[in-house]
């Protein structure tokens with residue numbers, strides 16, 4: 001199907017984009033890679049009057065090293081994030097999760113910030129951003145401010161971005177030397193996660209010194225599996241310890257039932273996948 | 284909105300509605316019907332083309348997003364009537380039945396071989412995970428891509444590296460907005 005008609009603008013800078021967004025009001029939509037928005041427009045699930053294409057703003061693209069953290073531009077395509085050496089060295093979990101997103105064609109256009117702003121509970125980048133305590137830098141007419149990941153995801157497809165605000169970049173603290181794994185469960189190629197587990201661990205001489213675990217699609221927002229983390233830290237990275245810790249994976253979750261899985265099955269998956277993800281991230 | 288693109292080595296300028304999809308532009312304006320539409324959900328990959336040298340699903344890109352960019356379609360692969368090694372390998376290995384998925388499969392396979400000139404079977408399968416085939420069961424598609432990899436000189440993998448565009452005097456020049 002063809003989208004409903006809209007006006008289209010291509011701002012050249014963040015300031016222009018923010019002004020366009022403000023002037024156009026609530027009926028405008030930001031277009032980054034379009035890999036979530038275009039399917040929605042084509043099915044006419046949305047019909048914005050104006051599309052603001054942020055795909056040509058150089059300031060929103062690329063990855064840089066800022067000392068104790070990396071900065072990933074919101075409009076950096078998945079393909080670039082997944083291959084980037086800084087990301088692989090300091091935030092491996094994000095690279096590994098990005099590799100599981102969709103398929104190569106979608107990863108060429110779809111962007112890091114687009115996936116986070118879209119906030120699909122089945123999206124694979126939300127749990128890693130939460131687990132790694134990423135910080136979201138947003139801009140509106142009244143300037144720029146930062147939102148921690150723990151406050152960014154509000155509900156299904158809903159973030160703390162207010163109308164007229166643009167996600168500029170995401171700061172990710174460095175986890176240099178940490179191992180990581182993203183365990184995704186889906187039924188067919190290029191499908192969304194039925195459940196997913198993002199794990200990053202720092203193992204020191206066989207002992208788990210630090211652990212961070214996030215869950216995909218176990219609630220309307222990504223969930224930090226703190227009880228799992230607490231059960232791991234300070235312990236030897238043995239199969240028994242990891243299995244016992246993984247049994248806490250459903251604490252604080254509120255999974256839904258849908259055509260892919262009912263809530264009970266998701267809870268089962270969360271434990272099994274947590275065990276696998278942490279095992280891989282500790283070895 | 285007025286856009287200028289280079290498609291299969293030829294430059295085109297056209298007035299398009301912002302909501303026009305790239306695949307619509309290619310098929311309905313430029314007559315490049317080699318690129319097909321197989322689904323309405325961005326899943327099947329039949330519409331795959333290269334945008335500035337990277338594979339994309341042309342049903343999920345607006346024509347206006349391609350303004351100023353270089354596009355290669357399946358129609359741009361053959362060289363003077365001689366099939367591209369990937370096209371030849373699909374033919375030789377019976378990698379198609381109805382053929383509907385083939386343009387997208389070949390364009391995505393080309394993208395894969397640019398990044399990984401010698402993929403093993405698993406790498407071919409994951410490289411083609413965004414392309415669905417309802418006929419072949421994929422077996423011969425994987426075989427064809429591996430066969431092409433062996434035969435392809437590195438130059439053929441770069442088939443869509445920007446060349447000097449030829450400016451067209453195409454019907455698109457006179458088409459309405």
Ligand SMILES: Cc1cc2nc3c(=O)[nH]c(=O)nc-3n(C[C@H](O)[C@H](O)[C@H](O)COP(=O)(O)OP(=O)(O)OC[C@H]3O[C@@H](n4cnc5c(N)ncnc54)[C@H](O)[C@@H]3O)c2cc1C
Nearest residue numbers: 030032033034035036037102110111114115117123124167
């Ligand atoms: C076939 C297919 C399979 C997929 N499978 C997966 C998968 O397995 N896992 C997964 O995680 N994702 C998957 N995706 C989605 C993919 O990750 C998208 O790239 C992503 O969700 C959206 O990124 P985008 O840049 O294309 O955003 P767009 O589609 O351009 O925008 C998405 C939404 O975010 C808003 N937005 C975008 N950028 C900004 C910004 N900087 N500031 C404020 N708002 C913004 C837009 O207004 C829009 O509402 C899939 C998509 C397809 C088509």
Ligand code: FES
Nearest residue numbers: 321322327328342
């Ligand atoms: S027609 Fe483009 S993905 Fe199916």
Ligand code: FES
Nearest residue numbers: 380382416417418
């Ligand atoms: S050959 Fe028929 S869909 Fe692939």
